[in-house]
Amino acid sequence: MGQREEAIQLIRSSQSITFLTGAGVSVASGIPDYRSMGGVYEGLEEPEYLLSHSCLVEEPQKFYGFVKQLYHPSAEPNVIHQKMAELASHQRIKIVTQNIDQLHDKAGSQVINFHGSLYDCYCMKCGRSVAVTDYLKSDCHSECGGRIRPNVVLYEESLNSDIIESAIQAVAKAEVLVIVGTSFKVYPFSDLLRFKRGSQVIVVNNEALSLSGDYLMITEDATHFFEEL
Ligand SMILES: [Zn+2]
Structure with missing residues (x-):
């Protein structure tokens, strides 16, 4: 056999x-398999930075712009x-x-x-969970002005x-x-x-x-x- x-x-x-x-x-x-060549990371900055806690905190717009590309809600x-x-x-x-x-x-x-999961999002300021559809429109929580993030384990976390x-x-x-x-x-x-x-x-x-x-x-x-x- x-x-x-x-x-x-x-x-x-x-x-x-x-x-x-x-x-x-x-x-x-x-x-896409983002860790292999030809994946979504190609030609961009290092994924270890774009998906890091530092990037989320220090360059939130860059983080948000990158993370949004990882969503495939209709998959x-x-x-x-x-x-x-x-x-x-x-x-x-x-x-x-x-x-x-x-x-x-x-x-x-x-x-x-x-x-963790991209489809589980919460506000870092008030802690409330936020619908993915809202996060994909803006990373600013409309109810409190705090920043929204997905509940995934980032580099450095x-x-x-x-x-x-x-x-x-x-x-x-x-x-x-x-x-x-x-x-x-x-x-x-x-x-x-x-x-x-x-x-x-x-x-x-x-x-x-x-x-x-x-x-x-x-x-x-x-x-x-x-x-x-
Ligand atoms: Zn909030």
């Missing part, structure tokens, strides 16, 4: 699966999001995503949004400890861990594998990853793989 067939059988037969997903999962929904979940949501009807499925596009939520999954803890639990309790559509290089997300306890690991990505320990590497477009599940 090849690695691919082995991976499909493992996913079909396991009672408890945790998916760790990244930008590659949303490409087929029309959302729909693709076969990868849909299959993960379907599996949850008869298996214990957890999803931890680095994506901030909310497509797993849209597909009906319970998901741990490790880096730390992650919420409850979210880290629930992601660690999702990894520790899984029989099978499936890493999908991510180069798995962004810390601390990439550190989550340290918490696995004897689970088998499958990677589905269009480029091979080099991780420590044993895993099945399925080097192909994740949409093709998930279509067959």
Whole structure:
């Protein structure tokens, strides 16, 4: 049996699966993979600055102008999001995503949004939540004049400890861990594998990853793989 067939059988037969997903999962929904060349960052300033807390505070207009380009409110979940949501009807499925596009939520999954969500906005002055449609019109809160921001983890900001803890639990309790559509290089997300306890690991990505320990590497477009599940 090849690695691919082995991976499909493992996913079909396991009672408890945790998916760790990244930008590659949303490409087929029309959302560019912003960390790879040719993505939305090309020709612009460093994304590490444009998506940083410093930029938000010191050059809010630049931050706002950039962040607005990351919104794709009409994007729909693709076969990868849909299959993960379907599996949850008869298996214990957890999803931890680095994506901030909310497509797993849209597909009906319970998901741990490790880096927050673009579609959850609030006013930094009064703390009230603000509709995304309002934020996309202006980053100034009409009710108090404060600045609105999305609830995503920016560079220089730390992650919420409850979210880290629930992601660690999702990894520790899984029989099978499936890493999908991510180069798995962004810390601390990439550190989550340290918490696995004897689970088998499958990677589905269009480029091979080099991780420590044993895993099945399925080097192909994740949409093709998930279509067959
Ligand atoms: Zn306000």
